[in-house]
Amino acid sequence: MENIKEYLKAERNQEWRAELRKSMKAKERTGRERNDMLERDPNVRNKNIDEVNLGLTEELALADARRCIDCANPTCITGCPVGINIPKFIKKIETGDYLGAAVVLKETNALPAVCGRVCPQEKQCENNCFYTISLKKPAVAIGNLERFAADYERNSGQMAIPEVAAPNGIKVGVIGSGPAGLSAAGDLCKLGYDVTVFEALHEIGGVLKYGIPEFRLPNEIVDVEIEVMRKMGIKFKTNFLVGRTATIDELKEQGYEAFFVGSGAGLPRFMNIPGENYNGILSSNEYLTRVNLMNAANPDFDTPVLKGKNVAVIGGGNTAMDSVRTAKRLGAERSVIVYRRSLVEMPARVEEVKHAQEEGIEFMNLHNPVEYFADENGRVNKMRIQKMELGEPDASGRRRPIVIPNSEFDIEVDTVVVSVGVSPNPLIPASLPNLKMTDWGTIVVDQDTMQSSIPELFAGGDIVRGGATVILAMGDGRKAAAGMHKYIQEKINK
Amino acid sequence: MNKIVEKEFFSENVAKLVIEAPEIAKSRKPGHFVIIRIDERGERIPLTIAGSDIEKGTITLVIQKVGVTSAKLLALNEGDAIRDVVGPLGKATHIENIGTVLCAGGGVGVAPLLPIVEGFKKAGNRVITVLAARTKDLIILEDQMREFSDEVILMTDDGSSGRKGLVTAGMEEVIKREKVDMCMTIGPAIMMKFAALTTKKYNIPTEASLNTIMVDGTGMCGACRVSVGGKTKFVCVDGPEFDAHEVNFEEMMSRLGGYKELEAKAYEKYLKNAE
Numbered sequence: 001m002e003n004i005k006e007y008l009k010a011e012r013n014q015e016w017r018a019e020l021r022k023s024m025k026a027k028e029r030t031g032r033e034r035n036d037m038l039e040r041d042p043n044v045r046n047k048n049i050d051e052v053n054l055g056l057t058e059e060l061a062l063a064d065a066r067r068c069i070d071c072a073n074p075t076c077i078t079g080c081p082v083g084i085n086i087p088k089f090i091k092k093i094e095t096g097d098y099l100g101a102a103v104v105l106k107e108t109n110a111l112p113a114v115c116g117r118v119c120p121q122e123k124q125c126e127n128n129c130f131y132t133i134s135l136k137k138p139a140v141a142i143g144n145l146e147r148f149a150a151d152y153e154r155n156s157g158q159m160a161i162p163e164v165a166a167p168n169g170i171k172v173g174v175i176g177s178g179p180a181g182l183s184a185a186g187d188l189c190k191l192g193y194d195v196t197v198f199e200a201l202h203e204i205g206g207v208l209k210y211g212i213p214e215f216r217l218p219n220e221i222v223d224v225e226i227e228v229m230r231k232m233g234i235k236f237k238t239n240f241l242v243g244r245t246a247t248i249d250e251l252k253e254q255g256y257e258a259f260f261v262g263s264g265a266g267l268p269r270f271m272n273i274p275g276e277n278y279n280g281i282l283s284s285n286e287y288l289t290r291v292n293l294m295n296a297a298n299p300d301f302d303t304p305v306l307k308g309k310n311v312a313v314i315g316g317g318n319t320a321m322d323s324v325r326t327a328k329r330l331g332a333e334r335s336v337i338v339y340r341r342s343l344v345e346m347p348a349r350v351e352e353v354k355h356a357q358e359e360g361i362e363f364m365n366l367h368n369p370v371e372y373f374a375d376e377n378g379r380v381n382k383m384r385i386q387k388m389e390l391g392e393p394d395a396s397g398r399r400r401p402i403v404i405p406n407s408e409f410d411i412e413v414d415t416v417v418v419s420v421g422v423s424p425n426p427l428i429p430a431s432l433p434n435l436k437m438t439d440w441g442t443i444v445v446d447q448d449t450m451q452s453s454i455p456e457l458f459a460g461g462d463i464v465r466g467g468a469t470v471i472l473a474m475g476d477g478r479k480a481a482a483g484m485h486k487y488i489q490e491k492i493n494k
Numbered sequence: 495m496n497k498i499v500e501k502e503f504f505s506e507n508v509a510k511l512v513i514e515a516p517e518i519a520k521s522r523k524p525g526h527f528v529i530i531r532i533d534e535r536g537e538r539i540p541l542t543i544a545g546s547d548i549e550k551g552t553i554t555l556v557i558q559k560v561g562v563t564s565a566k567l568l569a570l571n572e573g574d575a576i577r578d579v580v581g582p583l584g585k586a587t588h589i590e591n592i593g594t595v596l597c598a599g600g601g602v603g604v605a606p607l608l609p610i611v612e613g614f615k616k617a618g619n620r621v622i623t624v625l626a627a628r629t630k631d632l633i634i635l636e637d638q639m640r641e642f643s644d645e646v647i648l649m650t651d652d653g654s655s656g657r658k659g660l661v662t663a664g665m666e667e668v669i670k671r672e673k674v675d676m677c678m679t680i681g682p683a684i685m686m687k688f689a690a691l692t693t694k695k696y697n698i699p700t701e702a703s704l705n706t707i708m709v710d711g712t713g714m715c716g717a718c719r720v721s722v723g724g725k726t727k728f729v730c731v732d733g734p735e736f737d738a739h740e741v742n743f744e745e746m747m748s749r750l751g752g753y754k755e756l757e758a759k760a761y762e763k764y765l766k767n768a769e
Binding site: 200202210238239240241245246247265267268270272276277278279280282283285286289290295300301302303304306377378379426427430 | 517518521531535536537538562563577578579580581582583709710712713714715716717719720721726728731745748749751752753756757760
């Protein structure tokens, strides 16, 4: 940790940064208003899949970059799971060196254009910004600026390929190509390893592709970042299910020295209430996969998707917001969130809730489904809901929802998307009987190195956390890459 | 890309495809399935593996034309390729020497039943196989089944081959005649339902291999869920084989029809474009 502090200090003391700080008084910087991204008109965007946020213009980006006072103690970095040198990239923007800003981002972040879009910055870097902590003012728009620099670089056609150490000829396997896996793969490649990423689906990107909708994260953006990783020398194998297509032992025989497991969240959770297996009731994973990965809403593609008129989405997380906003875009007349707590406890990002509200999504908070009914064809047509109220805080610190007796009533629905969480993917653990697991089906790892009970196996992301964000998964991937490097080097030098 | 190295029609709407998939050929076991996607615009569908050749690096799939994807598959020729094939998926059949095993297959369900019949035979069991179809021409893999069965009973709806009657009649004949230790059934849901009801009468442990709608096939989407013993199970990771006496076949059949209208429309459009 001390090394990093020293490094950041030395970086900050570079002449260009010192000059830049002097060029404007801190008072002048802090007196400016925060600059947010432009957004598409809610009543237009809720009928198409175009990206909602339009990003910052160069002018707005410069204006917000000037707000950053380049603190001596940059607390924002402590809020970033992948440790981006935030003041440095922002100051690069201030000097107009946007491509240089992108290079800084890529030093520690394999997917800046993705993170600039989907990270909950308001809970991380921006929550630890000097403005938030000390001035009680809106934070520097760090997330918006990250996106600006990454987009600028992509649009410039001059994508920088991160520097890679001389190949050391050591083979490592990364299982799963979601944010955790890509992040681990990027770091391992930079260290000189011969990295192969194994993906069970036919596309690279994991949840970035099958889960997060086009209107929040266009697939093209993910593909461009993956292309950079290919150019770095990372190999990708799709349609390959480790544990099944080949076992870990077989891969070891092929020369793989260590593995990172980022196989993600698997089984969708259901509520186990009567009627939940009627047609028209599906998990958010299924709904979003059909639309995002399989392109089901496009008539030229073969995968079907139910386009409901009355759609209820159960849950209050980002995935629930993604589902309910997708339903609206597929033409739902009524698209409703049914959530058992209140708006305050909702785990979804504030921005997603705001966007959903603008787009005409209804919120039935403090409501919970108890039973479904179907027509003669087995298609759901009615949902019984009970009202809830909030009691004392539970283990999660949020106030516990309590049923209000005799408060049931029915609403008409033809499609229900259940988005109440996922359990870890069981396939990898099932193929490794010696792997130590928690009672919840997640892999047990060392907090610092992400090493599992099988020494050559490291893990991170949802398979360890049970369910988290893109950026926490990426942080795990980086940590694991460092852990794997240490493990392999110690093994070699023994 | 997985090249089709052999194609053979069993009847007008049923064909065997042998495709290149060396890793799957090596790792698959009886009971396993694959998910395939024909091309960039294709859907992902599960198909149970009917056999493999490790040396040639191929697996065998048997497909019946029922909609757009199966029609497209049957329109492919030797030398063409299937874009994506992933597997082997699902749990392998639990095979051991338990005595006498009754295997009941219907329609194209006979294809995935073949490696299971072979497995039970090689494990030292007495294997009696009942094959059922609407009519003579639709009975598939009869010779291969005879190779690994102690006895094969054919049942057709119209009596054009073997005996006239349903699969259950053939099963019951065996059960009444000799002690059966377990039964394995693969076929249309309605057939498996009645096969299960038949063995239930005689308390014979029975496994059914279910072929439900799937998207990813790796436990992520939950499209394949079925009720088994009153509990929701995922066919792709918990199955595809389940205790047939505990499966809610009514619900399964209803769920198989969950996209019926959309599928029918898409097929109509496909046939029109094919003209």
